[in-house]
Amino acid sequence: MPPTESSTGTDSGTGSGTAPSTGSGTRPDTSLGAGPVAGRAQTGPESRAGCEDTLDLRLPGEFLALFETSERDEGAAPLRDAEAHPNHGEAAPSGGGRPPREDLLDGPAHWGALATPFGSFQLIPVSVDRDLRLISGWMNDPAVAAFWELSGPDPVTSAHLRAQVDGDGRSIPCLGVLDGAPMSYFEIYRADLDPLARHYPARPHDTGIHLLIGGVADRGHGVGTALLRAATALILDNRPRCARVVAEPDLRNTPSVSAFLSAGFRFAAEVDLPGKRAALMLRERTLARLL
Known part of the structure; x- marks a missing residue:
């Protein structure tokens, strides 16, 4: 299949189509941008059979405990970091304020910029108050809504963003900024701590990515590929413990x-997720300089 980009958005990969959760969760796919995955259905045997990475892998107990807690308490407010990670949390500040949460993604706000053929690219964590109208407008583009399923009034997008911003740090929504202009939306998340990990042989610190390109003028022409290459490079350069982007x-x-x-990912398998049948795509650190 020749690498062509449509005038739609860009589909990330880790997002399938689920309701927002504190993790990346999985929502629908974006139009050339991938959307999140919601609750995921179990992968069918036929999906796993074709995956060259398929192993008889048992997830660590701490991962399973996170998922079980999430299902048991679905709809409840996310735990504060001190409650979810008693060994890492700090004492709550006086006055009942929320303690700092564990940095599970190594601070995307400080990753800096990277040159691309289309200009200087940077990931800027979303501020709901500042960025809601812009992102909500993108979500109401029919080409994006077909995969992300977040069309509607601003509160629909706001709920999805706040679930991450106020969550436990497993997923961070970001604006993709090109030469100072916000033109895309990313979700960077811990795939190994996400329900997605039930559907492929996850490794510690696997990092997932969802992407949508906002403006029609920015779609196609290789822009999506360039953004994916840049975002993946930023992840691997700033997350030394991460060996793969998913x-x-x-x-x-x-x-x-x-x-x-075209951005250097390889097709690993087809997987059945709750909202879609997805292409599991992997980009390994060891091959990043070659592809």
């Missing part, structure tokens, strides 16, 4: 799958 675009989103392949 994505799971909807198989129907051909432009998105193509963009990931």
Whole structure:
């Protein structure tokens, strides 16, 4: 399949189509941007059979405990860091304020900029108050809504963003800024701590990525591929413990799958997620300089 990008958005990979959760969760796919995955259905045997990474792998107990707690307490407010990670949390500040949460993604706000063929690219963590109208407008683009399923009034997008911003740090929503102009939306998340980990042989510190390109003028022409390359490079350069970047675009989103392949990801398997049948895409650190 030749790497072509459509005029839609860019489908990330780890997002499938689920309701927002404190993690990346999985929502629908974005149009050339991938969307999150919601609750995921178990991967069918036929999906795993074709995965060259398939192992008889048992997830660590701490990961399973996180998922079990999430299912048991679905709808409840996320735990504060001190409650979820008693060995890492600090004493709550006087006055009942929320203690600092554990930095599970090594501070995307401080990753800096990277040159691309289309200008200087940077990830800026979302401020809901500042960025809601912009992101909500993108979510109401029919090409994006078909995969992200977040169209509607601003509160729909606000709930999705706040679930991450006020969550436990497993997923961080970011604006993709090109030469100072916000033009895309990213979700960077811990795939190994996400329900997605139930559907592939996850490794510690696997990092997932969802992407949508906001403006029609920025879609196509190789922009999605360039942004994916840049975002992946920022992750691998700033997360030394991360050996792989993971994505799971909807198989129907051909432009998105193509963009990931052109950006150096490899197709590992087809997986059945709750909202879609996805292409599991992987980019390994060891091959990043070659692809």
